[in-house]
Amino acid sequence: MAKWGNADFEQLKALKRSLEKFEEVDADALCVEISKKLAAMLLALVIPKTPKKTGLLHRSWRAGTSGGNEINVVKRGGEYRCAIYNPTEYASYVEFGHRIMIDGENRGFVPGKYMLTISEEKLKNESPAIIQKMLEDKLREVMNGKD
Numbered sequence: 676m677a678k679w680g681n682a683d684f685e686q687l688k689a690l691k692r693s694l695e696k697f698e699e700v701d702a703d704a705l706c707v708e709i710s711k712k713l714a715a716m717l718l719a720l721v722i723p724k725t726p727k728k729t730g731l732l733h734r735s736w737r738a739g740t741s742g743g744n745e746i747n748v749v750k751r752g753g754e755y756r757c758a759i760y761n762p763t764e765y766a767s768y769v770e771f772g773h774r775i776m777i778d779g780e781n782r783g784f785v786p787g788k789y790m791l792t793i794s795e796e797k798l799k800n801e802s803p804a805i806i807q808k809m810l811e812d813k814l815r816e817v818m819n820g821k822d
Contacts, residue, residue, distance in 0.1 A: 693818045700817060709809050710748040710755040713802055714738040717759050720794035726769060735763045
């Protein structure tokens with residue numbers, strides 16, 4: 676008859692307890708935290724790309740803020756949303772370009788800078804890795820007993 680030996684299941688029990696703790700993690704809070712980080716990163720990308728002719732356009736970027744510097748994230752259905760915007764009236768003209776009109780006559784076109792469009796595309800490419808790292812950090816935090 677074969678001898679199977681001894682087994683210590685304490686590590687498996689500890690893993691089970693850690694996984695149970697991970698199930699208790701507030702998924703909504705984690706998603707809001709990730710959304711705020713992505714919104715802040717988008718602002719960090721778009722602001723330096725914005726022309727500084729007078730500085731107003733450059734200083735006017737907002738991220739769904741509710742008063743102070745807090746980034747406001749709203750959950751609608753299964754989506755977490757945060758508006759990134761520039762309330763300056765001419766922001767869209769700088770972003771997408773505009774015609775030059777003199778005395779009602781079209782005198783040319785000023786091409787857009789696409790500062791938000793380019794920044795969004797860059798963040799879209801980087802966001803899967805950012806989200807994965809934040810999820811791994813949270814899992815590591817739960818597994819190591821830090822809560």
